[in-house]
Amino acid sequence: MTIWDLPTSGFKAFCHVARLVHEKSDVVPMIAEVFREFGYEGASLGRITERTGLGKGSLYHFFPGGKVEMAREILAHVDHWFVENVFRPLERDAPREAIEGMWAATADYFHSGRRICLVGAFALDETREPFASEIRIYFARWIKALRGAMARGGVDAREARLLAEAAVGGIQGALVLARAMNDPKLFTRRLVHMADEIDRALSAAKSPR
Amino acid sequence: MTIWDLPTSGFKAFCHVARLVHEKSDVVPMIAEVFREFGYEGASLGRITERTGLGKGSLYHFFPGGKVEMAREILAHVDHWFVENVFRPLERDAPREAIEGMWAATADYFHSGRRICLVGAFALDETREPFASEIRIYFARWIKALRGAMARGGVDAREARLLAEAAVGGIQGALVLARAMNDPKLFTRRLVHMADEIDRALSAAKSPR
């Protein structure tokens, strides 16, 4: 069997340069990047068209609900990534390894501080109120999953909450600072610092005095 | 001497309800609030007019440079507040008292997490690039002032830097989280937690083993 025997979708996935027609799945990340860079109001259909190469015809074919639906699907897409790569491991795996994995995934996802958090950016202004529920759920689950992992690792419940809020909030703040000062190293430094703090709490719990 | 003997500006300041004419100084904070709530792109002249009661005539009389000038003056206004109430005390006063004052001023300014940081919000998206320099200076000075205060308090230089970045970033992150989860208590809790950490470092420095 050669590549030519694959079903069309397989062929298209193989040599996607030749494709004349897009699929929704590969257009969502592109649109996500526009929202990330310009915010909800700033992400005009013009900019989205420019970035994706898709005209309004295609855009409204994929997202009949227009801009609001695009934003909603993109948030869901981001949420799904974090559920698979961060939240579920934290909820399921061994605490130390899961938390270690969280730091790695986070550093990777945010391009070491060069890329901002779309959900965090959306949280900040009023015009994105339609997505308030999705935004709340995202952060709540992150904090809860991290808290849970620490608790399973023997950390006191109250301290686990404080540290989880510090970590999730700290990541958001580090993204703001790294971007404001144009200094990705600040982001990395903060991540290491926070990882150390949680590590210390876990170690103290495992060998109580 | 009665209120009637005051110069007109004094009278206007006294019974400002009766004023038919605005002054730039009392319109800047109103516009700031619109930018804070809707972001740069979302803060349309229509919304600004609605909020301030000022028509385009007045708006362009005060800010001939239009929206960009408004944003610039508002950033300067915010920066000035922080210089007076946070940065200068940190740079000048006794470390413990100055840092204590910073937490109080911060909690107050951000309405215990119900109000976001305009500079932080501006930092996040691309359309505000014209203000990149002001934004960088604001955060850099805050971190440097806090670092300096801790160093004066005897904290090791490296630790002072980590803690200062943690605090300033932590405030930004706490604002994102508090707003995302609609939970001002989270903001207060984070502030207390961060204050404790710095307190501990200062205490450890004052009584070295």
Next chain:
DNA sequence: TCATTAGTGTACTGCTTGGTACAATACAAA
């Protein structure tokens, strides 16, 4: 009182916005 300045309201510009309609094309399967 009167001239000057500071502040205001309104009507207008040209452009961009999000959104719609629909005919034309690309594609997959039979």
Next chain:
DNA sequence: TTTGTATTGTACCAAGCAGTACACTAATGA
């Protein structure tokens, strides 16, 4: 090759956008 569907380009719409022009009124100081 034909047929039905998925995708796309284009022209169009009303509303809103930032910004301009200018006549107007309010406040000030002489």
